Amino acid sequence: MSAAGNGIEVEQLVREYKKGPRAVNGIDLQVAPGEIYGFLGPNGAGKSTTVHVLTTLLPPTSGTARVGGHDVVKEGPKVRSLIGVALQEAALDPLLTGRDHLRLQATLQGVPKERRKVHADELLERVGLADAGDRKVQGYSGGMKRRLDLALALVHLPRILFLDEPTTGLDPQSRTAMWEEVARLRREESVTVFLTTQYLEEADVLADRVGIIDEGKIVAEGTPAALKAEIGRPSVHAIPEHEEDREKIAGFLAQFGEPLATTRDVAVRLRAGLGLTDIVRAVDANGVRIADLELRAPTLDDVFLAKTGRTLEGAQEEAEAEQEERRA
Amino acid sequence: MRLWNVISGVAWRTLKNALTNPQIVIPTMAFPLFFFTAFAGGLSQIRHVPGFGFPLGYTAFQFVFVLLQSAAFSGVFTGFGLARDFEGGFAKRLLLAAPHRSGIVIGYALAALIRWMVVAVFLTVLALAVGMQVGGGAVDLVGLYVLALLVNFCGFFWAGGIAMRFRTIQAAPLMQMPVFLILFFAPVYVPLELLEGWIEAVATVNPVTYLLETGRGFLAGDPPHALGAFLLAIGLGVAFWTWAFLGLRKAEAAGA
Amino acid sequence: MTALAAALASPSLSQVGAIARRAIVRTARQPASVIPPLVFPMALMAVNAAGLDSSTELPGFPTDSFLAFALAVPFIQGALFSTMNAGTDLARDIDTGFVNRLALTAMRDWSLLFGQLSGVVVLGVFQAVFYLSVGLVVGVDFAAGPAGIALLLVYAVIVSLSFGAVGAWLAYRFGSGETIQALFPVLFVFLFISSMNAPRDLIGVEWFRTAATLNPVSYMIEAVRSLIIEGWNWQALGLGFGFTIAIGIVALFLASRALRTRMTRT
Numbered sequence: 001m002s003a004a005g006n007g008i009e010v011e012q013l014v015r016e017y018k019k020g021p022r023a024v025n026g027i028d029l030q031v032a033p034g035e036i037y038g039f040l041g042p043n044g045a046g047k048s049t050t051v052h053v054l055t056t057l058l059p060p061t062s063g064t065a066r067v068g069g070h071d072v073v074k075e076g077p078k079v080r081s082l083i084g085v086a087l088q089e090a091a092l093d094p095l096l097t098g099r100d101h102l103r104l105q106a107t108l109q110g111v112p113k114e115r116r117k118v119h120a121d122e123l124l125e126r127v128g129l130a131d132a133g134d135r136k137v138q139g140y141s142g143g144m145k146r147r148l149d150l151a152l153a154l155v156h157l158p159r160i161l162f163l164d165e166p167t168t169g170l171d172p173q174s175r176t177a178m179w180e181e182v183a184r185l186r187r188e189e190s191v192t193v194f195l196t197t198q199y200l201e202e203a204d205v206l207a208d209r210v211g212i213i214d215e216g217k218i219v220a221e222g223t224p225a226a227l228k229a230e231i232g233r234p235s236v237h238a239i240p241e242h243e244e245d246r247e248k249i250a251g252f253l254a255q256f257g258e259p260l261a262t263t264r265d266v267a268v269r270l271r272a273g274l275g276l277t278d279i280v281r282a283v284d285a286n287g288v289r290i291a292d293l294e295l296r297a298p299t300l301d302d303v304f305l306a307k308t309g310r311t312l313e314g315a316q317e318e319a320e321a322e323q324e325e326r327r328a
Numbered sequence: 329m330r331l332w333n334v335i336s337g338v339a340w341r342t343l344k345n346a347l348t349n350p351q352i353v354i355p356t357m358a359f360p361l362f363f364f365t366a367f368a369g370g371l372s373q374i375r376h377v378p379g380f381g382f383p384l385g386y387t388a389f390q391f392v393f394v395l396l397q398s399a400a401f402s403g404v405f406t407g408f409g410l411a412r413d414f415e416g417g418f419a420k421r422l423l424l425a426a427p428h429r430s431g432i433v434i435g436y437a438l439a440a441l442i443r444w445m446v447v448a449v450f451l452t453v454l455a456l457a458v459g460m461q462v463g464g465g466a467v468d469l470v471g472l473y474v475l476a477l478l479v480n481f482c483g484f485f486w487a488g489g490i491a492m493r494f495r496t497i498q499a500a501p502l503m504q505m506p507v508f509l510i511l512f513f514a515p516v517y518v519p520l521e522l523l524e525g526w527i528e529a530v531a532t533v534n535p536v537t538y539l540l541e542t543g544r545g546f547l548a549g550d551p552p553h554a555l556g557a558f559l560l561a562i563g564l565g566v567a568f569w570t571w572a573f574l575g576l577r578k579a580e581a582a583g584a
Numbered sequence: 585m586t587a588l589a590a591a592l593a594s595p596s597l598s599q600v601g602a603i604a605r606r607a608i609v610r611t612a613r614q615p616a617s618v619i620p621p622l623v624f625p626m627a628l629m630a631v632n633a634a635g636l637d638s639s640t641e642l643p644g645f646p647t648d649s650f651l652a653f654a655l656a657v658p659f660i661q662g663a664l665f666s667t668m669n670a671g672t673d674l675a676r677d678i679d680t681g682f683v684n685r686l687a688l689t690a691m692r693d694w695s696l697l698f699g700q701l702s703g704v705v706v707l708g709v710f711q712a713v714f715y716l717s718v719g720l721v722v723g724v725d726f727a728a729g730p731a732g733i734a735l736l737l738v739y740a741v742i743v744s745l746s747f748g749a750v751g752a753w754l755a756y757r758f759g760s761g762e763t764i765q766a767l768f769p770v771l772f773v774f775l776f777i778s779s780m781n782a783p784r785d786l787i788g789v790e791w792f793r794t795a796a797t798l799n800p801v802s803y804m805i806e807a808v809r810s811l812i813i814e815g816w817n818w819q820a821l822g823l824g825f826g827f828t829i830a831i832g833i834v835a836l837f838l839a840s841r842a843l844r845t846r847m848t849r850t
Contacts, residue, residue, distance in 0.1 A: 052583050055424060056423075056424070057420060057423060057424060057583050058582075058583035059580070059581055077427035077428060078427075080424060080425070080426070080427050081427050083424075085424050087417070087420060087424075089417045090417075091416070091417035091418050091420045091421045092418065092421075093341070093345070093413075093416075093418050095345050095348065095349050095352075096341065096344065096345065100341070100344060104337050104340070104341045105421070105425055107333050107334075107336065107337035107340070108333060108334055108337045108338075108422065108425035108426050109333075109425055109427075110330050110333045110427070152421070355769050358769065359769065362769070362772070362773065362776070363776075365777075365792075366776035366777060368789075369777075369787075369789040369791070369792035370776070370777070370780075370781050370782055370787055370789070370792055370796070371636070371639070371781055371782060372787070372788035372789050372792075373639070373642055373782065373786050373787070373788040374636075374638075374639050374642075376642060377638050377639055377641050377642060378641060379638070380638075501620075509627070509631075512631040512635070513631070515635070516631075516635050517632075517635040517636050517639075518635065518636070518638050518639075522638040523634070523635070523637075523638075524637060524638070525634065525637075526634065527631075527634030527635060527637075
């Protein structure tokens with residue numbers, strides 16, 4: 001079995017909440033040992049629920065999931081000893097210090113007593129918290145908490161790492177540092193990484209393969225390059241100089257490809273064989289003025305758009321609006 | 329061994345929190361001492377009420393109640409901590425890290441026990457310092473403290489069961505109020521024979537009455553129904569243990 | 585109380601009203617802060633009255649109904665709860681920036697203070713009516729009659745105003761709800777080391793009797809208790825009202841000063 005080492009195998013996984021929609025609606029996925037798998041989707045798509053099931057925090061309603069060769073329902077303790085997890089909310093005790101957390105985590109995970117202290121020092125050093133290790137967590141910044149959380153996930157040298165939106169809310173610098181550490185873990189320690197994210201760039205930069213999830217289903221899966229190649233054609237985005245020209249521009253651009261739903265500009269996905277020069281000529285011929293004209297290579301957002309009919313950002317806003325509504 | 333790791337880890341963390349953050353723990357330590365002072369001091373004349381038959385005086389009479397009360401409430405307050413951990417998400421970390429999750433519950437129970445033991449030491453010293461008389465021998469006193477220990481387990485497993493079902497600190501009144509009521513619907517201030525009306529009817533069927541009378545009996549050296557009281561306390565302990573572990577299953581099924 | 589006089593004479597009365605309304609609505613929408621002050625003192629009274637009923641057989645106990653003796657306690661205990669609630673709510677206002685927002689309006693600081701306290705008083709009277717009704721329903725006789733009941737309600741206004749001012753002072757001074765919650769046990773100490781459960785001359789332990797005699801809460805309880813079990817005991821009433829009003833004046837002074845500091849500081 002491919003997942004016997006450090007892989008993940010999921011078949012027809014379903015998780016329903018009481019009085020709620022199916023958060024995860026029959027997904028299949030395989031993560032190879034030593035691979036970084038990026039799970040991309042808007043808020044509420046089912047990313048976190050999937051992570052909760054795979055990490056034994058939540059039993060599935062139906063379907064099976066094996067992590068490191070062990071069934072998450074029947075062999076929970078074995079799965080937990082193999083995996084390291086950093087959840088979206090860092091789940092730290094504000095009254096304990098960083099070092100206390102490491103000590104607790106190491107004890108719970110059964111790290112031999114004599115190794116606990118050395119190990120804690122190493123990890124604090126590695127995540128850049130050596131100086132803050134003896135301070136209570138209530139004084140940590142968001143970025144420090146995330147880094148501590150990562151250190152805690154690594155305390156027992158897990159073979160498989162689950163990172164649920166590890167960089168949400170981080171500043172660009174901390175984000176890059178987190179990416180470097182994740183890449184290093186895979187490169188130097190062959191750790192399998194299952195990473196959820198709502199950031200296209202993160203999936204693009206880090207992941208060997210990406211699964212795109214929307215409304216509980218995987219709508220696309222593959223390497224970022226393959227997914228983008230599947231969309232294949234670039235898009236052209238024009239910003240009219242005068243707002244009243246918008247419709248006219250949309251009208252003649254339509255002959256070059258199918259229109260894209262965007263808010264700021266007028267855009268089409270170019271038909272094969274056409275290029276920017278064709279557009280420029282048409283702009284001239286129609287006598288309109290363009291403030292900005294851009295040719296864009298396909299992105300994962302285009303993949304998302306092609307598979308779900310909405311942009312990732314749009315889906316995100318919808319999800320947030322829905323949450324608001326539920327709260328009200 | 330792995331189970332002991334989990335138990336000791338969880339207990340260590342709870343006690344470390346208590347030690348380094350006295351504002352959390354001092355009130356819960358001080359309350360029993362205060363109740364003892366207020367009851368034993370303010371109501372001492374009650375020993376002159378006709379029919380008050382306890383031989384060791386009012387301080388000893390109240391001491392046993394406050395000892396059992398502190399045992400129960402050390403358990404309940406530890407249950408609050410568990411509820412807060414679920415509310416704040418820390419319980420997820422424990423559930424994820426612990427290969428054997430039953431160790432989490434037992435670890436909290438161990439913390440509750442240690443917490444209570446500290447209170448019990450202070451309380452005993454205070455009682456002896458203000459001249460409490462003791463009639464029972466060593467075996468009787470062991471009996472009294474073991475009985476209180478069982479009450480401590482019951483208090484924690486009751487509250488922990490609630491905490492894991494509701495997973496929010498807003499369930500605190502639900503953990504606390506029933507314990508408060510069952511304790512006070514017992515012969516707290518005067519012996520059962522002096523109670524009248526509805527409180528007499530309630531206290532007669534209240535299992536705490538049984539434990540309290542036996543505890544007072546131990547202190548006086550003449551426990552009225554020692555075996556029955558222990559069987560009762562162990563029975564309640566098993567029932568609340570089951571209740572707590574079913575609660576853990578519920579929390580696991582709900583995804584913490 | 586010049587501030588009160590000024591408030592009553594000024595158009596800012598509407599500001600006071602607005603703040604008071606908000607305080608009441610806010611409390612009414614949090615069952616957790618309405619129900620415990622009603623239920624908890626009643627539960628404690630029921631338990632104590634049942635458990636301690638036989639202490640009325642002690643020679644010199646002033647009544648043969650412990651319930652009548654104990655009914656005075658909820659009035660003071662409820663007021664202590666008001667202190668906590670007022671303090672916690674105000675601390676939250678400081679925490680959320682509500683006080684800052686008011687500081688930017690034309691609102692005067694004493695309008696804010698009296699607005700909040702009016703809310704506390706309304707709730708205090710509501711509580712008092714509740715305790716009184718429970719007492720009457722369970723058959724407690726009021727020795728001082730209807731006039732005594734009226735005076736008791738007046739006293740409820742004064743006592744909730746005074747204790748509310750203590751809460752406000754703590755909130756303005758410390759600005760943290762947690763600090764105020766942490767002071768809760770201190771209030772309990774005042775309540776329990778008093779003549780709450782026994783008349784002072786029947787407290788056998790000497791230091792306890794001395795502490796209860798020095799504790800103003802004893803006199804507050806005894807004033808209410810005298811109306812219920814004795815009738816018109818002018819000495820008890822004088823001491824109870826006197827202490828309450830004195831605490832109120834000092835607390836209002838401290839609260840308004842702390843508020844002024846806070847509103848200029850923030």
